[in-house]
Amino acid sequence: MFGRVERFHCPRRAEVGALPGGVFWTRKSDKPADSYAERHGLIGQQRGCTYCGSLPPDDFMRLVRDGAVLSATHKNYKVYVTAPVRAKFYFQHLSEAQRREFFELYTAHHLQFEEGVGFSPLPFFIKRGGATS
Numbered sequence: 001m002f003g004r005v006e007r008f009h010c011p012r013r014a015e016v017g018a019l020p021g022g023v024f025w026t027r028k029s030d031k032p033a034d035s036y037a038e039r040h041g042l043i044g045q046q047r048g049c050t051y052c053g054s055l056p057p058d059d060f061m062r063l064v065r066d067g068a069v070l071s072a073t074h075k076n077y078k079v080y081v082t083a084p085v086r087a088k089f090y091f092q093h094l095s096e097a098q099r100r101e102f103f104e105l106y107t108a109h110h111l112q113f114e115e116g117v118g119f120s121p122l123p124f125f126i127k128r129g130g131a132t133s
C-alpha cells in the first residue's frame with residue numbers, strides 16, 4: 001500500500017441512488033470518494049468505511065476465519081462482531097469471492113454466533129438450500 005489510500009464507491013451508496021444508474025449519480029460522483037480510514041468505524045472499531053462505517057471486508061473475513069463471534073441482526077445486510085473486537089459489518093462490502101468464502105464457512109458451520117443464535121434472515125447473498133446469488 002505504501003501509504004496510498006485506496007478509494008472506492010461504497011456499495012451502500014446504491015441505496016440512495018448514488019451509484020451508476022442511480023438517480024443521484026452525476027459525472028462528479030465518477031471519482032471514487034470513499035476509503036477505509038481510522039476512526040470511521042462504528043461502535044469503537046479501529047477502521048471503517050468513510051461513507052457507511054462498515055469494517056473493511058478483508059478485516060471482517062480475517063476475523064470470521066479466525067473464529068470471531070458474530071451477533072446476527074434482523075437485517076439481511078449487516079452483522080455485528082462481538083469478540084474478540086466489537087465491530088459492525090455491512091455485507092454489501094464483500095466481493096463476489098468473499099461472498100463465496102463466507103458462504104462456504106457458513107455451510108461448514110465454521111461461523112460462531114453469540115449464544116448460538118444464527119442468521120434470521122440469512123444474509124441477502126445466501127439463498128436457502130444452496131448457492132450464493
Ligand SMILES: [Zn+2]
Nearest residue numbers: 010049051052
Ligand atoms: Zn461503506
